[in-house]
Amino acid sequence: MTRFAERPWTQGVSFTEMLAKAVAERVAVAAFNVYDLASVRAALTVAQQTGQPILLALGERYFKNLRPVGVVGLLNGLLESPTMGAPLSPLGLHLDHALAYESCVEAVTAGFSSVMIDASQFDFAENVRQTRAVVERAHAHGVGVEAELGGLAAGMASHEFVSGQELLTDPDQAAEFVAQTGVDALAVSVGTVHGLYKGEPHLDLERLDAIQHRVSIPLVLHGGSGTPADLLHAAIRRGVAKVNVNTEVSLAAVGAIAATLRDHPQVHMAELDQQAQAAMESTMARYVQLFHPATAH
Ligand SMILES: [Zn+2]
Numbered sequence: 159m160t161r162f163a164e165r166p167w168t169q170g171v172s173f174t175e176m177l178a179k180a181v182a183e184r185v186a187v188a189a190f191n192v193y194d195l196a197s198v199r200a201a202l203t204v205a206q207q208t209g210q211p212i213l214l215a216l217g218e219r220y221f222k223n224l225r226p227v228g229v230v231g232l233l234n235g236l237l238e239s240p241t242m243g244a245p246l247s248p249l250g251l252h253l254d255h256a257l258a259y260e261s262c263v264e265a266v267t268a269g270f271s272s273v274m275i276d277a278s279q280f281d282f283a284e285n286v287r288q289t290r291a292v293v294e295r296a297h298a299h300g301v302g303v304e305a306e307l308g309g310l311a312a313g314m315a316s317h318e319f320v321s322g323q324e325l326l327t328d329p330d331q332a333a334e335f336v337a338q339t340g341v342d343a344l345a346v347s348v349g350t351v352h353g354l355y356k357g358e359p360h361l362d363l364e365r366l367d368a369i370q371h372r373v374s375i376p377l378v379l380h381g382g383s384g385t386p387a388d389l390l391h392a393a394i395r396r397g398v399a400k401v402n403v404n405t406e407v408s409l410a411a412v413g414a415i416a417a418t419l420r421d422h423p424q425v426h427m428a429e430l431d432q433q434a435q436a437a438m439e440s441t442m443a444r445y446v447q448l449f450h451p452a453t454a455h
Pocket residue numbers: 255318352380381402
């Protein structure tokens with residue numbers, strides 16, 4: 159393992175422990191996609207401001223922007239910088255939607271605390287095979303694993319390269335999948351979409367109930383953007399301990415940049431970067447509050 163493997167920012171809290179605590183407290187840990195300095199800094203700031211654990215999730219999709227070792231470097235560098243200070247809450251570095259085993263290995267080696275292998279586009283047996291392989295490798299290094307069973311529909315502004323065909327998760331299959339893979343968290347498809355909803359958001363709560371009754375590990379909801387608070391809270395009460403939010407954070411940053419460019423086309427890039435960060439922070443903070451209904455003011 160590399161020198162990064164100490165993962166001081168986890169404060170000794172593993173992915174599994176972080177999610178188990180969330181289940182016990184009936185809250186959800188927010189997973190925000192990171193791909194550059196502004197997004198990493200925004201997630202860190204929100205972790206400090208809210209005092210809640212946060213997962214910084216680098217998508218394999220964003221490897222052109224930043225590789226796992228780059229995120230670890232940014233995080234360590236920011237935590238050492240005098241203006242930042244240490245966050246109050248444990249952080250996790252998570253690999254989001256990895257299609258390749260090699261990407262998971264890269265993240266594990268870089269010092270990530272959890273990875274998501276997404277073989278959900280394959281049939282059940284192949285999904286099990288690929289997930290098991292990652293579980294074996296990751297667990298050997300104390301790294302948690304999330305996998306997905308079923309498929310999310312692609313909404314507007316979706317930035318995922320997965321199929322985008324909605325296939326709701328079957329509760330019996332979910333139980334079998336967890337037993338056969340030894341995975342630590344399971345992403346389920348119960349009506350959320352990647353991107354923004356095209357119509358009225360709808361969650362199949364009965365299905366989520368059935369999955370929760372058959373599966374003992376924490377559940378993960380992807381496509382948090384635009385999901386109404388009452389539906390999120392209903393999902394959290396049914397075992398969802400991690401919710402991914404990506405699209406809305408990106409749209410907030412892009413909106414802030416567009417507004418500034420309209421009025422000040424000569425603005426300095428450093429200023430734009432800060433405005434993008436501020437817009438990300440307020441969107442992220444709103445979701446962290448939403449995911450902690452018990453502590454929300
Ligand atoms: Zn996703």
